[in-house]
Amino acid sequence: MPQLFKPQSLDDVCVFARNEGEYFVRSLSPLGDVRKTRDSTIMAPLSWFYCFPSARRAWASVYQAAKEGRLHFELPKASITVSMRGMRVGSTVYATQLSLLKIEAQEEPIEFGVGHPQVIEASAHSRAGKRDPQCSSLGKEYQKLTDAEWEVVRPLLASPKGKIPVDNRTLLDCILQKRYTSMTWDEVAALHNVPVPRVTTAQRRWKTDTRLNSVMERLNEMRNAAP
Structure with missing residues (x-):
């Protein structure tokens, strides 16, 4: 400038x-x-x-x-x-x-x-962008999962074998932040210190088997019910 x-x-x-x-x-x-x-x-x-x-x-x-x-x-x-x-x-x-x-x-x-x-x-959890429609009722800005929210949605991300990888919470936070903002996958992954392929693979897998849809619906219910 x-x-x-x-x-x-x-x-x-x-x-x-x-x-x-x-x-x-x-x-x-x-x-x-x-x-x-x-x-x-x-x-x-x-x-x-x-x-x-x-x-x-x-x-x-x-x-x-x-x-x-x-x-x-x-x-x-x-x-x-x-x-x-x-x-x-x-x-x-x-x-x-x-x-x-x-x-x-x-x-x-x-x-x-x-x-x-x-x-x-500096990059804005709140940076304007085209948000995912499923985020419309979760609030105007991205918010990290609370401990209480994670305890509720954690079982929903279990694999068919019942396994829950320890980094699922971080991966879900990455996906939520990407859906809320105009940040790229590279930016989101760098901010949370996880590899990009790890995040995008989880997002694709959870979306395909509807686990992500179940999580979004449950989060909508919880956040809409909060005072």
Whole structure:
């Protein structure tokens, strides 16, 4: 974005605020009007840049390097989870797309941001997308399975031989998140730290033998009955 090559550019694109413990970013348009945004793909990275010292330095480093005729970005104190897509040419795989999924700050926030989460979900459990119709009554946003929900639906995922693999809960959470959002299988699998084939195979198998349909119906009943 061109704003990076201006002094004090972070303050030119957003204003950080807190209301009763809730953090949000107000984005500033070129016309000067202020719009509140809750889109986590925008809010999460900007709130991290705004509240953590090395992240602010990383943002400012782009402008500082540009003044010297260089392209440079100072690495912040954080680890990130990304999803990568690419193409293979011979024996080499070239990355063509990186999607930021999660930021884990490895430092304390600046004083005004005390209490800011150290783990910032950048890709959006809530990212807009075409949702599966079976999710229509489960709520507006993806929610991980609770312990109580898992105890109820767990037997429904047992194989014909009665076996229940220990990672079925993680696989089901992956499938629910994919159905709720526009995230790709690669992104969902990376966020839950499971291989993509493991998730897609489970989804295909459970859908074919109707186990997934039974789980979705039971979850609908439970969440609709909750106060």
